[in-house]
Amino acid sequence: MLKKLFFWIAVILIAMWFLTPIVMIFLAAFTPAEDYYNPHKIIPSHLTFEHLYKLLFLLDGWKSIIISVEVALIAIGLSFLIGLPAGYAMARYKFKGKRAINLTILLTRSIPLIVVAVPLIVIYMKVGLSDTVLGVALAHTAMILPFVVLITSSIFSGISVEYEEAGMVFGLTHFQSFVKITLPLALPGLAASAIYSFIMSWNEVFVASILTLTNRTLPAHILNTAMASPDYFKFAAGVMMAVPAMIFIFFTRKYLISMWGISLK
Amino acid sequence: MTPFLQLRRGVIDLKGKSAAIWFLLLPTIIYLSVFIGYPLFKTFVMAMSGEERPFDTFYRMFHDQTFWNALKNTLFLTAVIVPIQLVLAIALALFINKKFRGYTFLLYLIIIPLALSDITAALMSYTMFSPMGYVNKILINLGAINKPIYFFGYMFKTREFWIVVLTEIWRATPLVFVIILAGLQSINKEYLEAADIFGFSRSQKLFKVVLPLLKPSIMSALLMRTLFAFQIFGVVWMLAGRDIPVLAGETYYQYTFLNDEKMAAAYSMIIAVITLIISYFYLTTLRSKHLEEGVR
Numbered sequence: 429m430l431k432k433l434f435f436w437i438a439v440i441l442i443a444m445w446f447l448t449p450i451v452m453i454f455l456a457a458f459t460p461a462e463d464y465y466n467p468h469k470i471i472p473s474h475l476t477f478e479h480l481y482k483l484l485f486l487l488d489g490w491k492s493i494i495i496s497v498e499v500a501l502i503a504i505g506l507s508f509l510i511g512l513p514a515g516y517a518m519a520r521y522k523f524k525g526k527r528a529i530n531l532t533i534l535l536t537r538s539i540p541l542i543v544v545a546v547p548l549i550v551i552y553m554k555v556g557l558s559d560t561v562l563g564v565a566l567a568h569t570a571m572i573l574p575f576v577v578l579i580t581s582s583i584f585s586g587i588s589v590e591y592e593e594a595g596m597v598f599g600l601t602h603f604q605s606f607v608k609i610t611l612p613l614a615l616p617g618l619a620a621s622a623i624y625s626f627i628m629s630w631n632e633v634f635v636a637s638i639l640t641l642t643n644r645t646l647p648a649h650i651l652n653t654a655m656a657s658p659d660y661f662k663f664a665a666g667v668m669m670a671v672p673a674m675i676f677i678f679f680t681r682k683y684l685i686s687m688w689g690i691s692l693k
Numbered sequence: 694m695t696p697f698l699q700l701r702r703g704v705i706d707l708k709g710k711s712a713a714i715w716f717l718l719l720p721t722i723i724y725l726s727v728f729i730g731y732p733l734f735k736t737f738v739m740a741m742s743g744e745e746r747p748f749d750t751f752y753r754m755f756h757d758q759t760f761w762n763a764l765k766n767t768l769f770l771t772a773v774i775v776p777i778q779l780v781l782a783i784a785l786a787l788f789i790n791k792k793f794r795g796y797t798f799l800l801y802l803i804i805i806p807l808a809l810s811d812i813t814a815a816l817m818s819y820t821m822f823s824p825m826g827y828v829n830k831i832l833i834n835l836g837a838i839n840k841p842i843y844f845f846g847y848m849f850k851t852r853e854f855w856i857v858v859l860t861e862i863w864r865a866t867p868l869v870f871v872i873i874l875a876g877l878q879s880i881n882k883e884y885l886e887a888a889d890i891f892g893f894s895r896s897q898k899l900f901k902v903v904l905p906l907l908k909p910s911i912m913s914a915l916l917m918r919t920l921f922a923f924q925i926f927g928v929v930w931m932l933a934g935r936d937i938p939v940l941a942g943e944t945y946y947q948y949t950f951l952n953d954e955k956m957a958a959a960y961s962m963i964i965a966v967i968t969l970i971i972s973y974f975y976l977t978t979l980r981s982k983h984l985e986e987g988v989r
Contacts, residue, residue: 453816514718
């Protein structure tokens with residue numbers, strides 16, 4: 429009996445540890461300024477959309493959300509366009525130099541983008557890519573691409589090559605066979621990794637801040653304005669960052685968990 | 694079939710298709726060379742070329758106390774954060790792995806921070822610990838204090854440091870947790886049954902069976918966290934600014950505030966060298982599975 433009590437206390441404590449900051453920032457973001465600055469008021473008298481509204485429409489929040497989405501979409505598109513064929517080749521073929529390529533891709537994955545940001549901006553200035561959406565997107569592609577190659581390779585490995593071979597026996601070309609048989613089977617996994625790529629790009633702040641000055645993604649915009657803003661704008665900004673990421677992880681949670689090798693059975 | 698090319702299952706005829714394979718791989722190789730390989734090389738060149746003569750940037754850097762502070766803080770943060778995360782993650786994983794009723798709900802709660810950026814986590818911390826934050830408000834309403842406790846600001850560097858630690862623990866423990874849990878689940882149940890038969894106590898089972906078998910997962914979680922701890926930026930920059938200089942933060946500061954490209958490159962190079970050493974160790978001694986899965 430006592431054991432059971434302790435057990436449920438532990439469950440509640442863990443849940444609170446992870447939930448409290450999230451709940452609190454949501455509450456704070458919708459708390460009117462006068463209630464926030466009143467030390468005796470924990471629960472606001474009413475909720476307001478004022479901070480979020482101002483941040484979105486008066487303080488360029490909306491603009492940077494659009495830039496963030498553009499950057500992420502270009503980066504996802506490019507990295508799948510480039511990385512998917514490579515992932516397929518890594519999954520299906522054995523060839524000389526495969527191990528070396530695998531290691532190189534892993535290494536590029538572990539090299540932080542921070543390290544290449546400064547030379548990138550120097551190069552960008554020469555070619556006119558500095559402070560552009562495309563420039564940030566290209567850098568984010570470099571961050572996402574190794575992940576895409578590795579993850580698509582593991583997805584394709586999980587789909588038996590025999591299906592494709594069967595398609596070819598029935599007269600499809602290798603490419604048709606891939607498009608009509610393997611790709612549909614891989615689609616859920618690919619969608620989940622695309623969403624994960626979106627979160628990676630959405631959250632990346634360092635390179636986005638270095639490469640841009642006016643065309644800032646949302647995290648870069650927050651990083652460079654939050655210090656000088658009143659507290660309630662900081663909370664609204666946090667909510668704006670958190671909501672899309674949390675929605676996405678909610679919908680892909682099962683795929684993510686199996687991607688990390690955790691079984692729910 | 695040429696020895697150069699072998700197919701896994703051997704039905705698709707690949708003779709003469711080696712060109713096709715490289716056609717599939719080449720875009721990736723070219724892209725990564727242009728956007729990571731070349732800039733990385735250029736980081737080294739920029740850092741080493743110096744303003745007036747080679748290496749004078751490093752001379753300046755090594756004579757700057759801020760550099761040593763940044764290096765010290767980065768190392769210290771890593772040394773404090775990573776072990777705490779590991780212990781918490783193991784405890785959490787052992788708990789969740791009991792698979793009680795409703796454990797999936799808790800599991801989903803635990804992975805939420807994995808989707809959140811360091812910026813968001815920092816702002817959440819700020820909600821709790823700002824002068825008018827919930828911690829202060831609750832303490833004031835309980836009558837425990839009269840005026841707010843300040844957790845941020847140059848005067849309160851030590852407190853700031855621990856808030857940064859707390860935030861990083863909140864944000865990145867789930868990342869260690871998923872690696873450990875996956876490792877825990879892959880342990881063969883028969884070992885545990887054997888331990889039961891030999892009458893092992895619970896703690897004996899944990900320390901003599903589970904933890905040794907968990908070692909590969911623990912090692913890769915440790916190394917990966919160390920790798921990313923050296924890049925710590927967002928949380929520190931948001932919460933402490935340059936009160937607590939760190940390597941990545943100084944890179945940013947040198948470039949954006951001082952326009953000192955070469956010094957920024959020198960700082961990046963230090964991070965790059967440390968990262969390369971750790972990842973070399975990581976890739977040569979351990980299975981690289983977790984990097985592949987994209988857990989950050």
